[in-house]
Amino acid sequence: MNRVAQARAIMAAGPAPLPLLLVPGTACDARLFAPMLDLLGSPLVTIIDLGDEHSAPALAARILREAPERFALLGFSLGGIVALEMVAQAPGRIARLALIDTTPRPDPAANAPLRRAAVQRARAQGMDGYIADSWSRLVSPDNLGNAELEAVITAMARDAGADRLASQSEVAIHRADSRPRLNAIKVPTLILAGAHEQVCPLDAHQELADGIAGARLFTIPGAGHFAPLENPAAVARHIRHWLDWTDITQAIVADDQGAIMSDNPTNPKAKGGSAVSVENVLQVERRDYPELAPTNRPRSQSLDGFDDIYTDIVDYIIRCTHKIWDERDIGLIYTHYTHNCVLYGTTGTIYNREDVVRDTIQRLVSFPERRGMGTQVIWNGNDQDGFYTSHLVTGSGRHTQYGHLGQPTGRPFVSRTIADCMIHRNKIYREWVVADQMAIIKQLGLDPNHFAMRTARQKFDAGLTSLDIGENRRFLGQTPPAEKADTSLAHNDVEARTIEMLHEVFTKRMFGRIAQDYAPNAQYHGPLMKELYGVAAIVHQHLGLIGSLPDASYEIQHVASNPCDEGGTKVAVRWIMEGHHLGYGILSELGDPTGKRVQVMGMSHYHWKDGKIVDEWNVYDELSLLVQVRLGQLAETA
Numbered sequence: 001m002n003r004v005a006q007a008r009a010i011m012a013a014g015p016a017p018l019p020l021l022l023v024p025g026t027a028c029d030a031r032l033f034a035p036m037l038d039l040l041g042s043p044l045v046t047i048i049d050l051g052d053e054h055s056a057p058a059l060a061a062r063i064l065r066e067a068p069e070r071f072a073l074l075g076f077s078l079g080g081i082v083a084l085e086m087v088a089q090a091p092g093r094i095a096r097l098a099l100i101d102t103t104p105r106p107d108p109a110a111n112a113p114l115r116r117a118a119v120q121r122a123r124a125q126g127m128d129g130y131i132a133d134s135w136s137r138l139v140s141p142d143n144l145g146n147a148e149l150e151a152v153i154t155a156m157a158r159d160a161g162a163d164r165l166a167s168q169s170e171v172a173i174h175r176a177d178s179r180p181r182l183n184a185i186k187v188p189t190l191i192l193a194g195a196h197e198q199v200c201p202l203d204a205h206q207e208l209a210d211g212i213a214g215a216r217l218f219t220i221p222g223a224g225h226f227a228p229l230e231n232p233a234a235v236a237r238h239i240r241h242w243l244d245w246t247d248i249t250q251a252i253v254a255d256d257q258g259a260i261m262s263d264n265p266t267n268p269k270a271k272g273g274s275a276v277s278v279e280n281v282l283q284v285e286r287r288d289y290p291e292l293a294p295t296n297r298p299r300s301q302s303l304d305g306f307d308d309i310y311t312d313i314v315d316y317i318i319r320c321t322h323k324i325w326d327e328r329d330i331g332l333i334y335t336h337y338t339h340n341c342v343l344y345g346t347t348g349t350i351y352n353r354e355d356v357v358r359d360t361i362q363r364l365v366s367f368p369e370r371r372g373m374g375t376q377v378i379w380n381g382n383d384q385d386g387f388y389t390s391h392l393v394t395g396s397g398r399h400t401q402y403g404h405l406g407q408p409t410g411r412p413f414v415s416r417t418i419a420d421c422m423i424h425r426n427k428i429y430r431e432w433v434v435a436d437q438m439a440i441i442k443q444l445g446l447d448p449n450h451f452a453m454r455t456a457r458q459k460f461d462a463g464l465t466s467l468d469i470g471e472n473r474r475f476l477g478q479t480p481p482a483e484k485a486d487t488s489l490a491h492n493d494v495e496a497r498t499i500e501m502l503h504e505v506f507t508k509r510m511f512g513r514i515a516q517d518y519a520p521n522a523q524y525h526g527p528l529m530k531e532l533y534g535v536a537a538i539v540h541q542h543l544g545l546i547g548s549l550p551d552a553s554y555e556i557q558h559v560a561s562n563p564c565d566e567g568g569t570k571v572a573v574r575w576i577m578e579g580h581h582l583g584y585g586i587l588s589e590l591g592d593p594t595g596k597r598v599q600v601m602g603m604s605h606y607h608w609k610d611g612k613i614v615d616e617w618n619v620y621d622e623l624s625l626l627v628q629v630r631l632g633q634l635a636e637t638a
Helices: 001-011 034-040 056-066 077-091 111-124 127-138 147-173 178-186 202-211 232-242 315-328 330-336 354-368 435-445 448-461 491-505 513-517 534-550 623-636
Strands: 022-023 046-047 072-077 094-100 190-193 215-220 336-346 369-384 386-398 413-423 427-435 518-526 530-533 552-561 569-580 597-609 612-619
Touching: 001 354, 022 077, 034 232, 046 330, 056 077, 072 077, 077 147, 077 178, 111 127, 111 147, 127 147, 147 513, 178 202, 190 202, 202 215, 215 232, 215 491, 232 491, 315 330, 315 354, 315 369, 315 386, 315 413, 330 336, 330 354, 330 427, 336 354, 369 413, 369 552, 369 569, 369 597, 386 552, 386 597, 413 435, 413 569, 413 597, 413 612, 427 448, 427 597, 435 448, 435 623, 448 623, 491 534, 491 569, 491 597, 513 518, 513 534, 518 534, 530 534, 597 623
Parallel strands: 022 046, 022 072, 072 094, 094 190, 190 215, 336 427, 518 612
Antiparallel strands: 369 386, 386 413, 413 427, 518 530, 552 569, 569 597, 597 612
């Protein structure tokens, strides 16, 4: 049986459990990984004893002799250096690679005497002194006083002893420059670095990520060099996703060298997708529409079941939205939505495809010049499990025809909309749309109260009322809000941090958290096309929303994120607030408090860069709140 046939047989049989080898760092042992493994729960784990070899090639060769035929490999610090040597010696045996707090660079010549002098001090003073001397560089500032953490690291060093430290120092001194061979690594690769890493510089981790095709780099908050011990929950979450990025069986190409090609995705949440050698999903921000919806670009992402015209999921959502709304090919809805699709809007829900077609036509009747510019798309998923996209659109046009807003005013408008879609095999089967209708109403010079009452009357006459169901479960009885956020929706650390920030602000009402997580010059792109700058303005906007609904609960329904071409990460959050109009705030059109129950469906996009939010796009519809209050008043009068 040739290599291709063997690979196909393996794929047909399904993936077998993949052993995971963990290689610790200098003067470390299994205790380094214990907290992470408690959270990971992987049964097929082997922790390597670094032994007493004096070179990385010799150490790598010994580990390979003892290792399973095929395995996943994780190396920490010196273990990462050894892991790179193992990949160089036996690339076909390593199915995936994780590198934590390590470097591909050779040791500077000036380091050799410093390392050997440290070994001599350790022989004379003991390993406790060795750790104490370097403690300020080993952990994050937050952990400098963590006696329990220091005790664990010191105990590992003490048990390793000065002789083993000496041999491991020689491995570090004589290590190869791995940078020229990084481009030969063709397996799913995860790179983690403590946010406060001082031993192996962060730019060295970036070199790893830049050199290995498809590699993903994440920083671990609250951690220095010992990320697996300083923040084991974050490390375990990344390792769990890394082990599940794609099917572990690799497609094998029968060339002269029998090279192993990887279907490694650039998005760690894109597990299980069909094989594409290199996935390169375009981003919206820096590209003109012809680049996002090209005519000659080869497919760069697995899109099984999608029309051939689409090259990746961003192309899909940008192109089909443009064709339906701008080119007026409304009939594409029949091939791009399921017959039983559900579309959730801020003033109602649509439950079938034909009504989506009808609603689209009616909106375009009033605005025949409307154009919607794709501003950004944040996504996750794959073609087998389905995709989720969060699409920010900046729409503009003029009100030139009679339609759902009445007599034409001739005035122009600009507004924001975010549409979240669930997509499978070319069809949207669920969609949430938050359009800032109040921005349009005000720019056209219309009376929001008149329009809200007209909409409310139509709903009331159709038998709809707003019912107050009482407690919204923000807290139970006399208890305070939950102390900790539920981060189970998060796929990575930046998503978890976003959820934690929103919990602090909107559930616990700790508005000071904004100053902690936002850059001083952060920009807020809000409802009514507000463009505000700085922490004080952002605090005021969020305080104003809570002020109008002081008893409101806040629940996150979905979160997704993508690395950004501009640097950092963009995060999309879909959320719901439920409460009563009991106070004054930014919703001035509601006037004095009415006590009516309202629900706010909102969507927000955040741009995290260098540990801070530098931009927030926040979309909810004040007109929807006004309609709900007026509907409640009609029901009360009746």
